[in-house]
Each structure stands twice: as C-alpha cells, then as structure tokens.
Amino acid sequence: MLILLLGPIAFSGTSCNTSNxxxxxxxxxxxxxxxGAIAGKKNKAVSILLGASIxxxxxxIIGNYMDKQAAEIRNDLEGAKVERV
Numbered sequence: 033m034l035i036l037l038l039g040p041i042a043f044s045g046t047s048c049n050t051s052n053x054x055x056x057x058x059x060x061x062x063x064x065x066x067x068g069a070i071a072g073k074k075n076k077a078v079s080i081l082l083g084a085s086i087x088x089x090x091x092x093i094i095g096n097y098m099d100k101q102a103a104e105i106r107n108d109l110e111g112a113k114v115e116r117v
Contacts, residue, residue, distance in 0.1 A: 052095035052102070052116065060091020 064087020065080045072079025102116060 052098040053092050054095065056091035056093075056095025056098070057088045058091070060094075061085075061088035063087050064090075 061084040064083035064085070066083070067087070068079035068081070068083025069076060071083070
C-alpha cells in the first residue's frame with residue numbers, strides 16, 4: 033500500500049526546476065521501499081521503512097553529486113548552456 037502512494041509522489045516531483053538531489057531522494061526512497069517490501073519476510077513495515085530510508089539517502093547523495101558536477105561544468109564553461117536531462 034505504501035509503495036502505491038510513494039510511486040506517484042516520486043515521479044510527480046521530477047518536474048522542471050527540481051534538483052537532482054530531490055529527484056534522487058524521491059526515486060531512491062520509492063525503489064528502496066519496494067525492495068524492502070519484496071525482501072522483508074517477518075515485519076514488512078520495518079523492511080519498507082528501512083529500505084525507503086536507505087534508498088532515499090543514497091539517492092540524495094548521488095543526486096547532490098550530479099548537481100555539483102553540473103555546477104562545475106557551468107562555471108568552467110562560461111557562456112555555455114548546461115541542460116539537465
């Protein structure tokens with residue numbers, strides 16, 4: 033049930049000016065919650081929350097790294113346009 037609620041939230045937050053850190057955290061939390069639900073055997077709620085926490089943190093770290101790379105490129109290439117895909 034939690035996965036059905038998190039999925040649309042994660043992908044609706046990936047619009048125009050959302051940072052990669054935010055996108056990564058939302059997508060990571062969704063994937064982590066899904067993995068926790070699948071892997072958890074005894075206590076599904078704990079597995080889902082643990083998976084969402086780990087996935088969210090990992091996704092946020094990766095997204096933050098991507099944002100820093102984009103900022104470096106933007107600074108190195110004055111006058112060039114940097115697009116996030």
